[in-house]
Amino acid sequence: xxxxxKQLLQAPRNHRYVLTVVAIVVILLAWSVTExxxxxxxxxxxxxxxxxxxxLNPDLDFLFNLSDxxxxxxxxxxxxxxxxxxxVGAILAVPLAFLAASNIVPKPISWLxxxxxxxxxxxxxxxxxxxxxxxxxxxxxxxxxxxGITSIGxxxxxxxxxIEELDVKVLxxxxxIGCTTFEKIxxxxxxQLASIFLSVMIYRFDMNMREAAIxxxxxxxxxxxPLIFAMQGYKWxxxxxxxxxxxxxxxxxxxxxxxxxxxxxxx
Amino acid sequence: MYxxxxxxxxxxxxNGRVVLEKRSRTPLIxxxxxxxxxxxxxxxxxxxxxxxxxISEFFIIIKEMLKPNWxxxxxxxxxxxxxxxxxxxxxxAGALIALPAALLASxxxxxxxxxxxxxxxxxxxxxxxxxxxxxxxxxxxxxLPATAGTVAIFLFTISYVGKLMYEAIENVDMGAFEAxxxxxxxxxxxxxxxIIPQILPGYLSTSLFxxxxxVRYAAIxxxxxxxxxxxLINETIGWRDYSSLxxxxxxxVITVYTIETISEHFRKKLI
Numbered sequence: 001x002x003x004x005x006k007q008l009l010q011a012p013r014n015h016r017y018v019l020t021v022v023a024i025v026v027i028l029l030a031w032s033v034t035e036x037x038x039x040x041x042x043x044x045x046x047x048x049x050x051x052x053x054x055x056l057n058p059d060l061d062f063l064f065n066l067s068d069x070x071x072x073x074x075x076x077x078x079x080x081x082x083x084x085x086x087x088v089g090a091i092l093a094v095p096l097a098f099l100a101a102s103n104i105v106p107k108p109i110s111w112l113x114x115x116x117x118x119x120x121x122x123x124x125x126x127x128x129x130x131x132x133x134x135x136x137x138x139x140x141x142x143x144x145x146x147x148g149i150t151s152i153g154x155x156x157x158x159x160x161x162x163i164e165e166l167d168v169k170v171l172x173x174x175x176x177i178g179c180t181t182f183e184k185i186x187x188x189x190x191x192q193l194a195s196i197f198l199s200v201m202i203y204r205f206d207m208n209m210r211e212a213a214i215x216x217x218x219x220x221x222x223x224x225x226p227l228i229f230a231m232q233g234y235k236w237x238x239x240x241x242x243x244x245x246x247x248x249x250x251x252x253x254x255x256x257x258x259x260x261x262x263x264x265x266x267x
Numbered sequence: 268m269y270x271x272x273x274x275x276x277x278x279x280x281x282n283g284r285v286v287l288e289k290r291s292r293t294p295l296i297x298x299x300x301x302x303x304x305x306x307x308x309x310x311x312x313x314x315x316x317x318x319x320x321x322i323s324e325f326f327i328i329i330k331e332m333l334k335p336n337w338x339x340x341x342x343x344x345x346x347x348x349x350x351x352x353x354x355x356x357x358x359x360a361g362a363l364i365a366l367p368a369a370l371l372a373s374x375x376x377x378x379x380x381x382x383x384x385x386x387x388x389x390x391x392x393x394x395x396x397x398x399x400x401x402x403x404x405x406x407x408x409x410x411l412p413a414t415a416g417t418v419a420i421f422l423f424t425i426s427y428v429g430k431l432m433y434e435a436i437e438n439v440d441m442g443a444f445e446a447x448x449x450x451x452x453x454x455x456x457x458x459x460x461x462i463i464p465q466i467l468p469g470y471l472s473t474s475l476f477x478x479x480x481x482v483r484y485a486a487i488x489x490x491x492x493x494x495x496x497x498x499l500i501n502e503t504i505g506w507r508d509y510s511s512l513x514x515x516x517x518x519x520v521i522t523v524y525t526i527e528t529i530s531e532h533f534r535k536k537l538i
Contacts, residue, residue, distance in 0.1 A: 021533075029359055032352040035413040035494075044408040051404060080307035087304060122520045124487040126497070127512070130504045135324045140311035145318075214399040217491065221311065228491075231403060243400070250395040 054236025055243065063241035071223075071245040078222040079249070081140050081215070082208040085147025090201045093152045097159030104163065114160075121153030125211050129218040140221025147208050147215070155204055162196040199264045206257040209250050332513030339511045343499060343518050350495035351522070353416040354478065354485040360417075361424025362474035368425060369432035375441060376458065387433070393426035398484045402493040412494035419488060420481050424474075431473045432466065439465045468537040475530045482526055486519055 063071045098104055100113040128149050132142040171188045179187070216224020223242060230238040275287040307313075371377055372386035402419035409415045443461035448454065489497025496515060503512040 025359075028355060032356040032359075035349055035352040035411075036356055036417055037411055037414055039410040039414070040408060042410075044410070047407045051407075077310050080310040083303060084307045084311055084313060118524060119520055122483070122523045123516055124483065124497075124500070124519075126487045126490055127500055127504070127516065130500075131325060131328050134328065135321045136317055141313055141317065144311050144313055210395075210397050214397045217399060217403075227400065228403070231407075243396070246397075247392060247395045251391065254395075 050234070050236045051239070054238075054240035056240070057237055058241035058244050059235075059237040060241070062238055063245060071241055074223040074226060074242070075245050075249050077140055078209070078212045078216075078246075079253075081143040081147060081220075081222050082205060082212040084144045085212065086151055086201060086205040086208050088144065088148030089151025089155055089204070090197075092148065093155035093159055094197075096152065097156045097163060100156060100160050101163040103166070117153050117156050120149065121157070125150045125215065126218055129215050129220045133219055138219040138221075143212060143215045143220035143222055146220055147211055150211060151204050151208060154207075155200060158200045159193075159197060162193055162200075166192055195264050199261045202257050202260055202264075206254055209253050213246055213250075328509050331509035332516065334510050335514040335517050336508075336510040337514065339514045340518070342511075343496065343515055346489070346496045346499055347518055347522065349413055350416075350485045350489075350497075351482065353413055353488070353495055354420055354481040357417040357420030357485075358424050358474065358478040358481050361421040362428050362470075362477065364421075365425045365428035365432060365474075366470065368429045369436060370458070372429065372433040373436040375437055375439075376454070376462070390426050390429045390433070393422055394430060396422075398423045399487065399491055402488045403491040406492045412489075412492055412498075414494075416485060416488040416493035416495055419493060420485060423484070424477050424481065427477050427480075428470070428473050432470055435466045435469050436462060472534045472537045475534055479523075479527050479530050482523055 066072060096113060096117065100110050100117060102110045104110075125146060129142065129146040132145045136142045136145065166189065170192070171184055174184050174188050212222050214224050216222040216226070217228050219225060223246060227239065227242045230236075230242065273290040275289045278286045278288055280286060368386060368390065371382055372390060374380075374383050377383050398419050401422055402416055405415035405418045406412065409418065439462055443465075444457050447457040447461050452460070485495050487497045487500070489495040489499070490501050492498070496519065499515055500512065503509070503515065
């Protein structure tokens with residue numbers, strides 16, 4: 001027996017563990033398949049072909065229309081909702097993140113704030129959207145507030161990770177050479193956190209574009225409302241032009257955001 | 268360009284050498300962001316006045332939600348289960364299809380540039396489509412609402428897992444693959460024994476993470492008629508029955524938290 005074979009035989013065996021997990025997954029799958037059937041709607045095929053036709057022949061007039069009914073304006077509105085919402089969320093998340101960081105506040109407080117963040121994160125964006133419509137009335141303003149509050153959860157969670165990894169040695173050496181608290185924050189803490197916070201914000205902005213695009217479905221502004229109206233009215237050419245505009249904008253923002261973030265991280 | 272308008276600051280060191288310090292670009296970036304924020308506020312009609320005057324409404328709703336309607340559990344249970352079924356089946360099926368899709372989109376395995384480019388484009392197009400929109404289209408095509416939701420989750424999972432996997436495959440150590448090819452294995456055999464062991468933990472962990480996210484997405488799909496708990500959310504808000512809404516949210520938080528904890532346990536084990 002060669003050494004390689006010996007080594008192979010010595011490797012830990014966890015067949016039983018793997019088999020148990022696989023069996024549980026298979027049972028769950030079998031349970032989940034009960035809800036599924038590939039039965040098409042009576043005229044499902046016709047609608048599917050209409051959708052593809054609409055995507056291939058978009059309503060070009062609607063797509064390049066510069067007035068406030070055209071796709072371009074709606075995309076700009078969606079972009080504005082996402083941008084403003086991200087900024088609102090990013091500002092609100094900073095104090096929460098400091099309160100949830102276990103190296104800054106006592107354990108019970110940080111634990112409570114974390115629980116609150118989990119709650120904020122789990123409530124679906126549409127629910128916030130419907131709630132804020134009661135506050136501001138339908139329109140893009142409700143969308144901004146919704147995006148703001150849904151961003152808090154993820155932003156604060158990632159901020160907390162950055163805060164907990166703060167290098168305290170820098171602060172100690174600053175204290176030893178006699179810096180004031182303000183100087184310590186300005187030259188010791190902000191430089192460590194700023195690039196991570198910014199990169200997280202840009203990432204979240206990228207995600208918020210998609211969120212903002214669907215919020216219109218509940219009437220919170222942006223491109224979602226015209227999309228759902230066009231679908232309900234079976235105007236597939238308009239659906240096509242909206243989707244094409246949306247996909248191009250999202251891809252463009254994703255590209256720019258990736259470039260910016262890699263620049264921020266690599267200096 | 269920027270350095271020409273604002274010339275770098277000259278600092279003379281004590282030994283007579285001159286060092287150039289580039290001017291900070293922060294003011295320019297801040298200015299651009301401020302302008303963008305100003306116009307965004309105009310477009311969206313952002314106003315602090317409305318916000319401060321009416322925000323109490325929001326807390327009234329929250330207060331109602333904090334008194335959950337416990338009797339509503341019986342109504343929520345079947346929809347919650349259907350949400351879980353949709354996300355589980357959609358995620359597993361999507362993750363299975365994502366692997367071959369990712370393989371076809373990796374430039375280091377497939378030498379045909381056209382196939383790689385087509386697969387990458389399809390994956391990124393699928394990823395940009397918001398799940399809710401896919402679900403909405405699917406409700407027109409499929410008969411059962413739950414099927415429409417499953418299809419939407421399935422497509423999203425393919426695109427998400429597919430993208431992360433082709434990035435992983437493109438970054439693996441190709442030495443083992445080349446060695447196996449050189450001793451006479453076919454490309455498929457070499458892929459099975461050289462690449463799969465390297466990417467498997469990442470694949471399983473990504474799929475689990477995607478499943479976690481999908482449970483959240485599945486919760487809202489019902490809003491557009493694609494089955495699951497979203498239908499109830501839509502109804503209770505329509506009737507302004509906020510205590511029932513609070514119950515739904517509570518159940519959802521518990522479910523999502525449980526699934527996250529389980530999945531985090533397995534993901535930590537994998538890596």
